[in-house]
Amino acid sequence: MILFSILISGCQHLVFSPDEHVTIATPEDQTPQTKTIETHEFQLSDGQNMVGTIAAINTREDDTLSDIARHFGLGFNDISKANPTISPWTPKLSSRVILPLQFILPDAPHKGIILNLANMRLFYYPKQQPDKVFTYPVGIGRQGWNTPMGLTSIVAKKANPTWVVPESIHQEHSEKGDSLPNVVPAGPDNPLGLYAMRLGFPRYLIHGTNKPYGIGMQVSHGCVQLYPEDIEMLFKKASVGMPVQIIHQPYLTAWHQDMLYLEANEPLQKSTNDKSQLKKQLHQISSKKHVSIDWKKVDLIIQRSDGIPEPILVQSPDEADILANAMQLEHPEQLYQQPIVGELKDNDWSILVASFDNEIEAQKLATMLNHQGPIIPARKIQKDNTYHVIAGPFKNKKEAKAIAKRLRMDFELDVEPSKPQLISEN
Secondary structure (H helix, E strand, O other): OHHHHHHOOOOOEOOOOOOOOOEEEOOOOOOEEEOOOEOOEEEOOOOOOEEEEEEEEEOOOOOOHHHHHHHOOOOHHHHHHHOOOOOOOOOOOOOEEEEEEEEEOOOOOOOEEEEEOOOOEEEEEOOOOOOEEEEEEOEEEOOOOOOOOEEEEEEEEEEOOOEEOOHHHHHHHHHOOOOOOOEEOOOOOOOOOOEEEEEOOOOOEEEOOOOHHHOOOEEEOOOEEOOHHHHHHHHHHOOOOOEEEEEOOOEEEEEEOOEEEEEEEOOOOOOHHHHHHHHHHHHHHHHHHOOOEOHHHHHHHHHHOEOOOEEOEOOOOOHHHHHHOOEEEOOOOOOOOOOOOOOOOOOOEEEEEEEEOOHHHHHHHHHHHHOOOOOOOEEEEEEOOEEEEEEEEEOOHHHHHHHHHHHHHHHOOOOOEEOHHHOOOO
């Protein structure tokens, strides 16, 4: 997983086609009923601090947790933490995947954009619609390139931005034997994606990405990244001058239907202060509201830090009960932007990327390649007792050599283009 994070680094309601719906199985007979589930846009009433619903979906062949996460407006952190026993890249067929689509709002004014680094999620409060909140998963700065905290604003907006490569990133690539141009124009190789909004913090942006499967990870050089479809929506809604507050709140609490909930996320930096502040806050709530808190449950929630809100009063339901009763969704006909690998023909160029004795490891690498940005098409092919990962098809040797360079730079694999008939499928 660390390797994948390195590879993808770089600086509403769900919309369906007419024949696709999110459907929910009713508890009575498990017969699906067509009904939409909120993923980005939520209604807010006075004093409401928690929105959304926990849901679940069963995997189909070729699904990955990243594909499912993007389809339902979640980041990789959201879905992987909620499903720790499921392999992200090679889940077993019909695995029940929890969709943590319930969120406790950050403890901050409902104004403009609030970004909570701890759960890598952005909340947008439209000025003209005080009864709504929009939320999007984000990718943030990795270790050594931390996204700054504090209050700032949007100072400029640009569609189809060009990327002026900073000297620090030039140096980083140069140390790996790669050279970058001074300016990268708009297009598939531009890490800013199709939309960018400049912040008052010098050199920092909220922008799209050409590597969407890094959303929900610490992968950028400090900028805030959104899925291409999400930045397009936010870009249209946000305005120059809008306040942006970047915070770090790993532990969030909210009252919902006369029950106190706690959402715990792993802090980006280890600190006992966050936990002590939480315990102090909960003691104050207990005293003021005359309620009894299950402190053992609080400790378990903090230990898990899976981002799922859970009630914490004495005799409240456990997480296992909550997940067992999650809304069961019908699998869509096609997950949004799920990679489709083209057929490899005899006249196509290809690359033998790696060979494995273990089928699962081969499939994992092939799947990770398919989720690069831009995609590196790959598949697993068995020959005798060995599983080969073949990248392709590529239309010519020049394209194959460019991909081989990416594999050497990002995977540290010394590979060369080859003709596909050298590896035949059994």
